[in-house]
Structures are given as structure tokens and as C-alpha cells.
Amino acid sequence: MRSLVSLWFPDFQIERFIRSRIKAGRTPPPRGLPFALVESGRAGLRLAAVNAAARQFGLGRGMRLADARAQLPELLTEAHEPDADTASLLGLCRWMERYSPWVSPDPPDGLLLDTTGIAHLFGGEARLLAEMTGRLAQYGFTARAGRGETIGAAWALARYQAAGLASLPVEALRIDAAAVKTLRRLGLKTVGALTAIPRAALARRFRGESVGENVLIRLDEMMGLREEPLNPLNPPTSFIAHQALMEPLIHAEGIEAVLTQLMAQLCRDLEQAGKGALRVILKLFRSDGSRVSLPAGFSAPSRDAGHMLRVLGPKLQAVDAGFGIDAMTLEARETAAASPAQHGFLAEPGTLALEQLNDRVLNRHAAQFLALEAAESHIPERAETAKPCLTARSEPPASRPAAPRPLLIFAAPEPARVVAAVPDGPPMRLTWRRVTRRVIKAQGPERVAPEWWRLAEGERPRDYYTVEDDKGRRYWLYREGLYGEPGEDQPKWFVHGLSA
Structure with missing residues (x-):
């Protein structure tokens, strides 16, 4: 059974403004006094958001500022x-990934989470929801x-707090005000009154x-008769x-001990599925609400927990x-x-595979190493692009050139002078x-x-x-254009690469 959670922040704009003022060291609006955020519109300034004190005086979003001032002159x-x-x-989306990897913003004042199969990690659905709202309240957000x-x-x-879906008001269907009025x-x-009407009449x-x-579409989405996809902020992963x-962890040794457990769990899931990880990301969630992301890439699919720990472990020192750190997540992206792999019984236990050596070197010095990745072009100097090794795609190019290419191709062809038999001789x-x-x-x-x-x-x-010249050296060169073409300059020659 799928489990989805919606978080609604009824005073998000106001609370966000107050939180930003406090973080900047500035004085926030006094508590208990009517306060509103104002935006410009076609008919002048209007209220974009109001706090609870302003709502008590009948002020609301969309009201003209002039009317609000006439009704409440002391409005801030x-x-x-x-x-x-x-x-x-x-930012709240990224912070909420401590509870689920599938988090999506629901503008302007909400979040959506897919918590299927996750609630038991937090003691059940009720405790999970209570922890979410409680932690958000600590950071100044009412949810x-x-x-x-x-x-x-x-x-x-x-x-809309209700005992069940049938008792919800029609406004809960996310329909237009005109449809609600009708x-x-x-x-x-x-x-419940809508579900009692035949579908044909409703349609x-x-x-x-x-x-x-379209009331019927919204009703079907609520009842699960029509699929409504959740578009998470990050691409969904099947292995997490x-x-x-x-208790929060401060020292790297404690964090590495938890990482070891996460590695073992992730590798078990990968092994059961017959998969190996090419790219993983470790997310460390701090108690103050911030987050650290540590990515790691592998040159070959890996589910060796020891090797993955050797790659990610050194990054914890920094x-x-x-x-x-009060929560950690390890995802296979x-x-x-x-x-x-089956190793012979005579293999030395300390032998380090070449792929594992590459992974350890590249993940420590990723910025210094580049890999060539196939590009969508048949022009030799454009057929490949250099990218960091951990971000380059591992799959082979979709098509290869019909003729072989030299071992060394210059980034820019170099001019040369050539004597050749015309019009198109070698x-x-x-x-x-020179x-x-x-x-x-x-x-x-x-x-x-x-x-x-x-x-x-x-x-x-x-x-x-x-x-090939008389000393056995081989060159890859080309002629640009043809001899004797009307209206064209004489062709030019360029050396583009060297062959073995």
C-alpha cells in the first residue's frame, strides 16, 4: 500500500520572513501585532500574506493595502x-530527505513526501508525522x-482535518472557486455527497x-482511480x-561506524537484485537543519562494502x-x-584490483582527472568531450566511425604544406x-x-x-576542399593526428 505525506505551512511566507530576519541579525516584526507582506498588482499594492493577529481583524490575502489600512491603521x-x-x-525539500528520498515541493506553501516502507524506521506513521512537525516547529515553521x-x-x-475522505468539504478537491461555488x-x-452521484451525471x-x-478528475485522483505522479526533487533511486x-554524532569515527552499517545494508540489497553501484551519494543531516552531501563514483559496478567504504571513508575526515549528525542516508544513484566474481584460492588477500585502485585515486583527486566521453558529432575534434571521470558516462558511443582513428588526435588541426597529385591524389x-x-x-x-x-x-x-614517411613515422592529415573547384580557394592541408 502506498503511503504519501503532505506537509502544509499555513504561515509559510510570514514565518520564512521572520526566520530570515533573525538569521541576518535584524529585528523581526513584534509578536502579537498585526503584520502583513505586501506585493504589487495590477490594481496597486495588495496583501500577499498576513499573520494570525491580522487575520483576527478580518484581513486576508489578496486584500488591497489601502482597504487594509483603512480597516486597521496600525498594520505593519x-x-x-x-x-x-x-x-x-x-531548502526544506532537501532537509526533509532525512525522512524520505522522494520529496517534492508543493508551491507555494507545501511539501509532498513518499514514505512507503519508511515509517517503521521512525516507530510508525504517527511518530513519523509527529517528529516531522515537531522538528519543523523548532526551526520556526508551523506545519x-x-x-x-x-x-x-x-x-x-x-x-482540512476530517475523520475520513467522505466528510471532507468539496474545497479539499483542489478545484477552482467557481467549481466550488457551483x-x-x-x-x-x-x-461523500459527490461519490454518491453517478459518474456519468458528474462528468x-x-x-x-x-x-x-474538472471535478471528476480531481475526485478520481483523490480516490486513487486516476494516477497522479509525484515528481521528486532528486531522481528516485531503488536502493537506499x-x-x-x-544522539547526534560529532566525531568522524562514529560517523564511519554508522556508514559501515549503511554500506552493508546497501550492498545486500544490490546483491539480491544482481546490481552494482556506479555512483552513490552519502547525505549527512546536521542537527541545525543543514546537510552535507558526499558523492562517490566507481569505474565498474560495485557491491563490495569494503571497497565502497575505502572510497567514501577518507571524505569523512573533512x-x-x-x-x-542526527541522520544519515546512503543512496545508489x-x-x-x-x-x-569468483576469486581463485591462490589469490593473494592483499591484491588490489585495477578498478578499485582507479576508484580510490579518482575519488580523492576527481578534479585533476578527465575522461573522454562520446559526443553527437562525426567531426573528429568534436566527437569526444573531456569531462571529470566520475561524471562521464560509462556506456560506449552509439555509433563508431567507419575508419580507424589514430592514437593521438590534436585538439586543433595544425596547418601543413603538401605536394600531391591533383585533383585528388594522395x-x-x-x-x-618546418x-x-x-x-x-x-x-x-x-x-x-x-x-x-x-x-x-x-x-x-x-x-x-x-x-607514412621514409623513416616509418605515420601521420593523419586531411585536405579541406578540392583542387580546381570553381569559385573556391585552393584547398588547405592540415595534420590532425599521429598514428603508431
Whole structure:
């Protein structure tokens, strides 16, 4: 059974503003006094958010500031900061990953979490929801939580406290105000009243073009008759190990001990699925709400807990635990099929595989090492791009060139002077880097046409040759253009690489 949690922050904009003021060392608005955030609109300034004290005087979101001032002259106001609200909501998403890897923002004032199979790690659904709201309250955010089997049900239960879905008001369906008004005019005030009506009649009456107008779509989403996907902030992973800690950890030795347990659990899950990890990420959640992410990559699919610990372990030495780490999550972000390896009984126990050596070196000095990754181009100098080894794709290119390529290709072709039989004969003499070489063997040509979307840059067809001089040295060069082409300059020659 799927379990989804919706968190609603009824005063998110106000509480976010107060929290930012406190963090900046500035004086927040006095508690208990009416306060509002103001935004500009087509008809002038309007209230974007109000606190509880202002709501007691009848003020609400969307009211014109002039009307609010006339009703409550002592109202305190500040400018609304929507960009800061969005950034803070995304920050809460990342912080909530201590409870679930599948967290999605629900703008403007909510979050959605998939907690399927996770609640038992925190002592059950009730304790999980209580811990979420309690921890958020410590950081200055008032949150209400709702749990359901669908996004619509969780969203509704977080905002409208009810014993069941049938007793929820029709506003809980996430429909437009006009649709709500029509339903209430017809005497349909609850979700239960809607479910008692035949679907055909409901579809004929409420089949608006937008989702907010279509009551039947929203009803089906709430009841689980229509799929509504959850789009998490991070890509979902099938392999994750999580550990919530009773007491925060400060020293690297304690963190490494917990990491060892997480590694063992993750590797067991990978082994059962016949998979190996290509990229993992360790998330350390601090007590103050901040987070540290430590990524690691592997050159071959791995589920060796000892090797993975040797790769990630040294990174813990540079971690600032702050006031302590109270939760840790280890995720396998990328996996691939891994065949079980059988080692001979004469193999030395201290032998280190080349792939494991590569992993340990690259993860310590990732910025200094680059790997060539295939690119979508048949032009030799554009066919590969250099990327950090741990981010380059491991799969082979979709297509390979028809002719072999030399071991060394220059980043930029170097000009040369060539004597060749015209109009399209092979090179007979090559002058490159001020040295003239006599060609005794030649192979080619291989025609490489320019990319049609780059013709405006003046590119011309290339004819590649592999030549060998009288001293056995081999060169890969090309002629750009053809001899005797009307309206064209004489072709130019370039050395593009060296062959063994």
C-alpha cells in the first residue's frame, strides 16, 4: 500500500520572513501585532500574506493595502520576497530527505513526501508525522501533516482535518472557486455527497477544460482511480539505506561506524537484485537543519562494502559535523548489472584490483582527472568531450566511425604544406612544423562531410589520408576542399593526428 505525506505551512511566507530576519541579525516584526507582506498588482499594492493577529481583524490575502489600512491603521507591512520563498521551500525539500528520498515541493506553501516502507524506521506513521512537525516547529515553521494513499487525499487531510475522505468539504478537491461555488449551490458540500452521484451525471456537468474545473478528475485522483505522479526533487533511486540516530554524532569515527552499517545494508540489497553501484551519494543531516552531501563514483559496478567504504571513508575526515549528525542516508544513484566474481584460492588477500585502485585515486583527486566521453558529432575534434571521470558516462558511443582513428588526435588541426597529385591524389611530400618529409605510403581518402547546421561557418568537406614517411613515422592529415573547384580557394592541408 502506498503511503504519501503532505506537509502544509499555513504561515509559510510570514514565518520564512521572520526566520530570515533573525538569521541576518535584524529585528523581526513584534509578536502579537498585526503584520502583513505586501506585493504589487495590477490594481496597486495588495496583501500577499498576513499573520494570525491580522487575520483576527478580518484581513486576508489578496486584500488591497489601502482597504487594509483603512480597516486597521496600525498594520505593519514589509515587501514580499517570492524568490526567497521559493528558495526556502527547496531548502526544506532537501532537509526533509532525512525522512524520505522522494520529496517534492508543493508551491507555494507545501511539501509532498513518499514514505512507503519508511515509517517503521521512525516507530510508525504517527511518530513519523509527529517528529516531522515537531522538528519543523523548532526551526520556526508551523506545519500540518496529512497522510493518505494518494497525493489528493494527503493534500486534503493536511489542510482540512476530517475523520475520513467522505466528510471532507468539496474545497479539499483542489478545484477552482467557481467549481466550488457551483457544487455548493447544488447542495453538494462534501466529497461523500459527490461519490454518491453517478459518474456519468458528474462528468456531464463538470467537465471543464482545465484540471481545476474538472471535478471528476480531481475526485478520481483523490480516490486513487486516476494516477497522479509525484515528481521528486532528486531522481528516485531503488536502493537506499537510512539511519536515524538517537544522539547526534560529532566525531568522524562514529560517523564511519554508522556508514559501515549503511554500506552493508546497501550492498545486500544490490546483491539480491544482481546490481552494482556506479555512483552513490552519502547525505549527512546536521542537527541545525543543514546537510552535507558526499558523492562517490566507481569505474565498474560495485557491491563490495569494503571497497565502497575505502572510497567514501577518507571524505569523512573533512566533514564539519557542526552540532552533530542526527541522520544519515546512503543512496545508489546509478546502478548496472553486476556478475558475481569468483576469486581463485591462490589469490593473494592483499591484491588490489585495477578498478578499485582507479576508484580510490579518482575519488580523492576527481578534479585533476578527465575522461573522454562520446559526443553527437562525426567531426573528429568534436566527437569526444573531456569531462571529470566520475561524471562521464560509462556506456560506449552509439555509433563508431567507419575508419580507424589514430592514437593521438590534436585538439586543433595544425596547418601543413603538401605536394600531391591533383585533383585528388594522395600526398607525396609533407612539410609540417618546418620539417619536410617524403611520403612513401598513403591510405585514403576518407571523406568527412561538414555538419549541415554549421555550413554558415564556412566549413568545407575533408578528405583524410594516413601517410607514412621514409623513416616509418605515420601521420593523419586531411585536405579541406578540392583542387580546381570553381569559385573556391585552393584547398588547405592540415595534420590532425599521429598514428603508431
